[in-house]
Amino acid sequence: MGELPQVVRGFGTTFVTMFKHVNTEQYPEAKDKFPPKPRFHGRHQLNRHPDGLEKCVGCELCAWACPADAIYVEGADNNDIARFSPGERYGRVYQINYLRCIFCGLCIEACPTRALTMTHDFELADNGREKLIFEKADLLAPMLPGMLKPPHAMAPGTTAKDYYEGTVRGATPEQIADAEAQANPEPVVIEGVVFLDSEVTQ
């Protein structure tokens, strides 16, 4: 009996495999079928208090804890004109370099305000090195209903402690009215000429 040609035998293997059970999953088409485990270490997120103020106080403990030197933070003063977090201090600059990050989570453990947590987002690939240095704007948690975009004042009558204890539940009407007033300033009249506030300060 003559042998089958090699090429036919090869295709035979392929043909038989088509009817066997498949172990691999299709990415990205079927990624929702297998979400990451609950404690998966994905991309970081900078959380907000329920009224939208940032939880980060710019203490740099995350940067200190980081074994890969992937985090860079600069703190700054909150003041009456621009408040980003409850209390005196906020993180003005916040960068995580995902080219260096090893997703160990030590930064999360170090964070004293639970400002920094990790999400399940693992799709961190890009076509430029600089794009993998995430800035504060890239890391901040999205605005949820009831939140007001900082800078804005703290809820009336509260202290930083109230925020940490969770008694602030969302932006109050006073905070919203205050923010609206800041966004739409009353025109300033100097010697009969009308200026908008932003022009006067420039």
Place this chain on the structure above:
Amino acid sequence: MTATIPVPADSSPPPVDGVSITVDGVPMTVPKGTMIIRAAEQIGVEVPRFCDHPLLDPVAACRMCLVEIEGQGKPQPACAVAASEGMSVKTQRTSEMAELAQRGVMEFLLINHPLDCPVCDKGGECPLQNQAMEHGRSESRFDLEKRHFDKPINLSAQILLDRERCVSCARCTRFSEQIAGDPLIELFERGSKQQVGIAEDRPFDSYFSGNTVQVCPVGALTSSQYRFRSRPFDLVSVPTVCEHCSSGCGLRTDVRRSTVLRRLAWDTPEVNEEWNCDKGRFAFAHAATPEFDTPLVRGDDGILHAATWPEALERVAEGLADARGRSAVLTGGRLTLEDSLAYSKFARAVLGTDDVDFRARPHSTEEADFLASVVAGSGLGVTYDQLENAPVVVLAGLDPEEESPIVFLRLRKAARKRQLPIASIAAWATPGLGKMFGTLLPTAPGAEGEALSALARGGDTLGSDGRRIAALLNEPGAVILVGERLATCTGALSAAAALAHTTGARLAWIPRRAGERGAVEAGLLPGLLPGGRSLADAQSRAEVAAAWGVSVDDLPTKVGREVDAIVEAARAGAYNALVVAGVDPFDTRRPDDVIAALEAVPFLVSIEVRPSAVTEFADVVLPVSTITQRAGTFVDWEGRTRVFGQVFRTSLALTDARVLAMIADELDRPVGRQDVAGMRKEAAALAPSGSGRREVPSVAASSVSASSGQAVVSTWHHLLDEGTLQRGDDDLAATARTAVARVSAATARAAGLTDFVTLSTDAGSLDLPVVVTDMPDGVVWLPTNSHNSNVRRVLGVDHGAIVSLASGGGA
């Protein structure tokens, strides 16, 4: 402290005043009066502490350093108990009692300490944090409400206080009271309410307030400048030397990502100990950004255009080509020694001129002779330690608190610890003199020379104080300190030199700017070559020419002009070119004349860090590096070389010396590469050889007197004023002293002055509030360059000149 550790049984006998003690079983001998905490340090045992500071008096306020002393029932504070013969001390290492006591104190200290380490600037470099880790509990047992205060509050524009964090160690209040002599902060209340505070209307505007932030063992005191800026692990620390005055303070410059974030005093026992002044600590914004990116060349359209270095150097070479022997070099008082040497060589060997002078400020020929004969090439003269141990210090034309703050701190220390008699020859008793417990020998401006001569004659004409000081001056080790403004008092420097000669007292010159002593050593004065050599002396010329590697015939032989004469000559068209570096025309006695000269000279090269009044007239501007971008050496007033490294090591900006070398190459008169290492070798080769010293000047003293409606100006700078290097820090400027005009009661009455006075000259007038002060009649004092009081810029006069007084309307 010369403890021998540990002492073997058969060692040499202990010093006469030594006491033998054992610490943790280790026998040792320490000088009598040594505190136990210091003795323990000698065997490497660190007793925890907060309030203890080696330079402050012991107070035992924090109770952290409790140790067991055998035979005493209760634990004792190691910082406040002196070692006595036979004492046996057990620290926390060997005594359970001490260990327990320390843990207990730590627990009490932490009861009211807020848990705000994450937002506290001290976090990461905090003695409380560190010692709580070492000697504290891991869990707090205190679950009640802590004490609360408003946080933070301003003690001054620059210093902020967070009272919740304070552990009442009293380091800040003791520093202010004992070291600085400005007891503007104090501990108030008792118990858990105890807090540092200021009087309602008197902020903590001390020239030394920044030191309290550095000595605070917790984060209670912070500066508005560094608040929330950084963490210690972000910072790269570089040892540097202060560029402001001639005190020569060692500093620590902390840098993150190419930005200087703060400066601290560096422990330099022989110079600034552990302190510095607020100007040195906070005024560094001037070096933050060099404002010239490229050289600038003035085009045919009369406007400065950015140019490449080769283009700019070519233009400079064209302009200087026919300027050999017909040019002058003006440098300010802020150059490093290396750069001063380079200018000295450039002027003499390349431009063939001796018209070179660093004194862009009021000056005189007498001063040049004094500097060349007494100061130049004299090496390390009077030192800080000698000041501290002198039998008497006479200040002539010098207010150390305003002009050399570290000299002030040393003198105050000596006056406080060992009643050092200090006498000041000045118009009025300044606050600084009061803090040094000094005596005023009241002297009208211009009469300083006479007063010094009177001291040489026994001080009879100066009253009982004068006689006492004159007698003390004859004791070995007595010191006379002369300041910058004596240059404008005819005969005063001659009289000071004569007084030193007669009495055997030592004489030191304390300039205001960091680079002035170095400039003198480098020979940036007409007729003066490096190392105190004289241009007129053939052997000196030969030595210098050999060190510079040029022919001796290339050096000029004619003694050149001083700044004022250079300015006159430039206006008269005597020069083809002028090279100006680091000069502010408004520092000179007649700013208008200087500007006219800059305008008149056909070719002007400006070698500068940032745009200045000179830039406007320059044909070529060559940018040089800021103080943080270069290495170098300052020579402080003692004559001590203070070497510093580059803070920003990757900077490509050039030093003045390198720029001059490039110009010299372009002119085909090469002088070598002139990098920092090369210039230091050259400085060594030009060390004083003793040849060709100039004669000490002997100019007769003369005095000025004012007629009615006029007064003689007495003026010197405030430490914090409108100086170029202090720009960019508003909080620091807010702590400056307010400018006032001071006159005697009789003068005020004669001129009809009430609240304000108008001082006027041909050039302009100033309106200042009047403060009646105990001082000679017919004299008015005002600060030289403060807000609303720019004497040279507005009035066009200086110390010793005559101005008209009139009652002012108020500004």
